[in-house]
Amino acid sequence: MFKRLPGDETRNLVSTTPDTAVVFRPAVVQTPAIITIVIFAWRCLAGLVRLLVVHPVAVSCVAAVVLLWRLFGWPAVLVAFVVLTSSLAGWFTADRASFRRWISWRMLAFWRRFWIYWRHWQPVMVVSGLGRHLKGRDYLPRLVRVECDSWADRVTVRMLSGQAVKDWSDRIEHLAHGFGSTSCRVAVERAGRLTLTFPRRDPLAVPIPAVPIPETASVGPVEIGMCEDGSPYRLKVHGTHVLIAGATGAGKGSYLWSTVRGLLPAMAAGLVELWALDPKRMELSYGRALFGPRYAAPPAECADLLEAAVKVMQERADRYAGLRRSHTPTVDDPFVLMLVDEVAFLTAYQSDKGLRQRITSALATLTTQGRAVGVGVMAALQDPRKEVMNIRNLFPDKIALRLDESEQVDMVLGDGARDRGAMADQISPDPARGAGIGYVRLEADPDPVRVRAAFVSDSDIRAMVAEFAGAGEGR
Numbered sequence: 001m002f003k004r005l006p007g008d009e010t011r012n013l014v015s016t017t018p019d020t021a022v023v024f025r026p027a028v029v030q031t032p033a034i035i036t037i038v039i040f041a042w043r044c045l046a047g048l049v050r051l052l053v054v055h056p057v058a059v060s061c062v063a064a065v066v067l068l069w070r071l072f073g074w075p076a077v078l079v080a081f082v083v084l085t086s087s088l089a090g091w092f093t094a095d096r097a098s099f100r101r102w103i104s105w106r107m108l109a110f111w112r113r114f115w116i117y118w119r120h121w122q123p124v125m126v127v128s129g130l131g132r133h134l135k136g137r138d139y140l141p142r143l144v145r146v147e148c149d150s151w152a153d154r155v156t157v158r159m160l161s162g163q164a165v166k167d168w169s170d171r172i173e174h175l176a177h178g179f180g181s182t183s184c185r186v187a188v189e190r191a192g193r194l195t196l197t198f199p200r201r202d203p204l205a206v207p208i209p210a211v212p213i214p215e216t217a218s219v220g221p222v223e224i225g226m227c228e229d230g231s232p233y234r235l236k237v238h239g240t241h242v243l244i245a246g247a248t249g250a251g252k253g254s255y256l257w258s259t260v261r262g263l264l265p266a267m268a269a270g271l272v273e274l275w276a277l278d279p280k281r282m283e284l285s286y287g288r289a290l291f292g293p294r295y296a297a298p299p300a301e302c303a304d305l306l307e308a309a310v311k312v313m314q315e316r317a318d319r320y321a322g323l324r325r326s327h328t329p330t331v332d333d334p335f336v337l338m339l340v341d342e343v344a345f346l347t348a349y350q351s352d353k354g355l356r357q358r359i360t361s362a363l364a365t366l367t368t369q370g371r372a373v374g375v376g377v378m379a380a381l382q383d384p385r386k387e388v389m390n391i392r393n394l395f396p397d398k399i400a401l402r403l404d405e406s407e408q409v410d411m412v413l414g415d416g417a418r419d420r421g422a423m424a425d426q427i428s429p430d431p432a433r434g435a436g437i438g439y440v441r442l443e444a445d446p447d448p449v450r451v452r453a454a455f456v457s458d459s460d461i462r463a464m465v466a467e468f469a470g471a472g473e474g475r
């Protein structure tokens with residue numbers, strides 16, 4: 001209140017409590033002018049030093065221009081400008097990647113810091129509730145740094161003392177829309193500091209054609225699509241188990257088929273065996289010839305095939321006991337990948353109780369003991385609720401495609417995944433825009449990453465069958 005009143009007006013301010021004769025008159029202390037001047041000068045100096053530290057290049061450029069002009073006049077500035085722009089043009093032509101890294105993205109970050117983040121910082125913080133207005137003063141989180149790359153802005157912020165990461169992750173929609181982005185991810189940089197990621201464009205907006213079949217035999221990680229920063233998405237299949245959850249039409253099939261595609265050379269070399277359970281008969285049956293005798297559709301046959309995989313696993317475990325602790329794929333001991341489409345058909349929705357128990361216990365045995373001996377399970381599932389898939393936590397790696405309800409996101413990816421930006425319930429149901437898009441938690445990073453699997457079309461599968469059916473058999 002006092003801040004808004006100029007000088008002596010405060011002295012005349014008088015207030016009384018209603019119905020009493022008590023009068024309040026503020027005591028006004030005169031501040032000597034010298035103190036005001038010293039404080040003002042100190043703030044100017046601190047501002048200058050901060051400007052120099054935060055924007056050393058920009059400040060040096062301005063200083064150089066002023067110095068050149070003063071010492072040698074405007075022609076010197078013109079010559080310097082021409083020399084500089086032609087050297088930059090030469091650099092751009094010779095090595096675009098390094099030019100982008102050192103010049104383009106930095107200039108873009110400088111511009112976006114000023115034009116997007118600095119300009120909108122106060123209103124967005126106050127409206128979203130992340131800033132505080134106390135006793136006439138605004139307390140705002142500090143905008144520390146803005147970095148850009150080809151697809152996103154990464155904004156480092158210092159939280160207000162006493163704020164929690166959840167305060168921010170609860171407001172990702174306010175932040176995204178406030179700063180003109182479609183989404184926002186929150187990651188902890190270090191104590192008190194967060195990195196907010198705001199995508200500027202979406203490389204996953206259009207379907208990705210099937211990844212070319214690798215030339216060399218490898219058990220992975222298998223390249224099956226693209227991450228949202230445009231880098232290849234490689235899925236680890238050997239030494240883990242993968243659960244893919246997504247509503248009907250979310251594109252679970254493209255994860256299964258892209259994985260098969262990436263493993264075909266290894267299968268032909270005898271390093272991988274692909275086993276398939278296809279209770280719906282709508283997905284894996286299309287490339288059935290690739291699986292040879294290791295394909296089953298009726299639940300009873302699925303149970304037999306699962307138990308056969310358990311036998312392989314136990315036989316290996318007996319042989320490895322005391323000699324080795326991990327599996328290296330060889331022709332004698334190939335990596336066995338059990339692909340299961342719509343696993344709930346075999347577990348929750350199976351009316352035959354005996355079969356259901358056999359299948360569930362075989363799956364639980366494989367997922368708890370199969371990793372170390374080279375037997376993996378990759379299962380697709382529509383409904384991730386516990387009563388439908390009570391062994392979902394036995395899968396170390398999970399992928400959340402389009403889901404019907406927001407609560408299902410944390411069921412698949414673990415607590416807090418949605419708060420950290422895994423908005424799987426908001427993926428578009430339009431197949432062209434949303435099918436195959438999902439969120440994963442990569443091994444090295446607890447924050448969810450948005451990915452899209454490549455679309456393996458029917459003609460791709462036919463070509464795969466024509467080239468690889470029967471390959472790797474009879475070894």
Ligand SMILES: Nc1ncnc2c1ncn2[C@@H]1O[C@H](COP(=O)(O)OP(=O)(O)OP(=O)(O)O)[C@@H](O)[C@H]1O
Nearest residue numbers: 207248249250251252253254431435436453454455
């Ligand atoms: N990666 C992808 N990119 C683009 N479009 C895709 C992708 N995957 C699937 N689609 C499209 O989405 C449709 C549904 O895909 P798919 O059958 O794989 O979904 P699903 O999750 O297996 O569904 P359901 O559980 O009902 O079998 C496909 O017909 C295809 O047109």
